[in-house]
Amino acid sequence: MQIGILGGGQLGRMLALAGYPLGLRFRTLDLSSEAPAGQVSELMAADFNDTDALKRFARGLDVVTYEFENVPVDPARFLSRRVAVFPPPEALEAAQDRLTEKRFFERLGIPTPPFIAVDSWDDLKNALNDTGLPAVLKTRRFGYDGKGQVVIRKTEDVSAAWQSLGGVPLILEGFVAFEREVSMLAVRSRNGETAFYPLVENHHHEGILRLSLCPAPGATSELQGEAEELASRALAALNYTGVLAIEFFQRDGHLLANEMAPRVHNSGHWTIEGAEVSQFENHLRAILGWPLGSTAPVGFSAMLNLIGTIPDLRSLLAMKNLHLHLYGKAPRPNRKLGHLTLRVPSAEARDTGLAHLRQLIGQSE
Numbered sequence: 443m444q445i446g447i448l449g450g451g452q453l454g455r456m457l458a459l460a461g462y463p464l465g466l467r468f469r470t471l472d473l474s475s476e477a478p479a480g481q482v483s484e485l486m487a488a489d490f491n492d493t494d495a496l497k498r499f500a501r502g503l504d505v506v507t508y509e510f511e512n513v514p515v516d517p518a519r520f521l522s523r524r525v526a527v528f529p530p531p532e533a534l535e536a537a538q539d540r541l542t543e544k545r546f547f548e549r550l551g552i553p554t555p556p557f558i559a560v561d562s563w564d565d566l567k568n569a570l571n572d573t574g575l576p577a578v579l580k581t582r583r584f585g586y587d588g589k590g591q592v593v594i595r596k597t598e599d600v601s602a603a604w605q606s607l608g609g610v611p612l613i614l615e616g617f618v619a620f621e622r623e624v625s626m627l628a629v630r631s632r633n634g635e636t637a638f639y640p641l642v643e644n645h646h647h648e649g650i651l652r653l654s655l656c657p658a659p660g661a662t663s664e665l666q667g668e669a670e671e672l673a674s675r676a677l678a679a680l681n682y683t684g685v686l687a688i689e690f691f692q693r694d695g696h697l698l699a700n701e702m703a704p705r706v707h708n709s710g711h712w713t714i715e716g717a718e719v720s721q722f723e724n725h726l727r728a729i730l731g732w733p734l735g736s737t738a739p740v741g742f743s744a745m746l747n748l749i750g751t752i753p754d755l756r757s758l759l760a761m762k763n764l765h766l767h768l769y770g771k772a773p774r775p776n777r778k779l780g781h782l783t784l785r786v787p788s789a790e791a792r793d794t795g796l797a798h799l800r801q802l803i804g805q806s807e
């Protein structure tokens with residue numbers, strides 16, 4: 443079986459690495475001939491809108507998937523007339539635009555932060571009357587890792603926010619004073635079987651995910667049930683196949699959906715060592731219509747992203763319960779270069795291990 447992946451980043455790379463033990467082969471399509479997945483798959487460097495390249499890409503593939511959500515929808519549709527494409531292009535479309543995405547959640551009765559479309563300076567002033575301050579102004583499309591968004595805290599910040607983002611379609615959201623951020627990784631197979639990983643607690647800094655903890659400390663079975671129920675609505679509405687990640691804000695003990703990603707997700711990297719079967723393998727099983735593997739956690743995991751620089755590897759590798767993943771990318775500020783997963787038998791061991799790990803990373807940065 444050969445799988446095509448649109449996008450050649452670290453997610454594509456980890457999908458391929460998870461697929462080889464299952465006897466699968468991979469072809470990836472990326473703009474850059476240097477894409478990290480190219481080191482572990484047959485990489486085609488081409489523009490997603492180049493239909494001749496798409497035809498060549500599709501030749502001989504059994505199924506096509508994506509590893510980043512800004513793959514343009516038209517090429518995904520074009521490919522879906524030649525080969526099975528999962529998740530469905532409709533899911534890509536729904537997730538690419540923050541306004542469409544929030545309206546999608548709203549239609550399904552999935553709670554979200556308050557949001558209003560903003561296309562002009564007047565829209566922004568009116569919207570701010572509704573949300574009050576603070577509020578978050580975001581571009582509707584192409585935002586990631588906190589890019590394309592500004593928190594407006596005071597009236598004096600409003601015009602600067604408009605200066606920096608105005609001119610493209612925007613969305614204004616009420617600022618949620620959340621207790622914490624959690625995410626749900628849900629998976630649905632081509633044959634309708636579904637499975638859910640335990641809720642993950644996520645910590646962002648400057649809009650970039652730094653740390654994920656799974657199981658999320660103190661997550662009750664009620665909260666897990668709430669997340670699974672909300673995710674099930676999204677899976678059903680999209681007739682979804684593959685892994686779907688939903689980021690939530692937890693406030694007053696309940697969940698507000700922030701955004702979703704129709705793909706494997708950074709907050710699921712811990713599953714490689716910390717779950718019976720990883721998100722990557724389960725995504726592949728799902729799109730192939732194979733039985734899903736167990737999503738049960740194995741011990742307690744903490745996943746730390748390596749961003750911008752790579753710390754001293756010898757001291758990291760000396761930690762016995764630590765697993766290192768490097769993506770084969772050149773260091774650059776704010777770039778995700780790899781991640782570390784600490785997997786230990788108890789929540790206490792996770793706390794102490796994490797404190798030690800942070801010290802190590804701090805020392806070598």
Ligand SMILES: Nc1ncnc2c1ncn2[C@@H]1O[C@H](COP(=O)(O)OP(=O)(O)O)[C@@H](O)[C@H]1O
Pocket residue numbers: 555578585586587588589615616617618619623646649689700701
């Ligand atoms: N409405 C909001 N209220 C409070 N914090 C927010 C809000 N929207 C975003 N954030 C913060 O910014 C981070 C990144 O925003 P998000 O919408 O998830 O964009 P990205 O696509 O960059 O991940 C969130 O994880 C959260 O920490």
Ligand SMILES: [Mg+2]
Pocket residue numbers: 689701
């Ligand atoms: Mg996010």
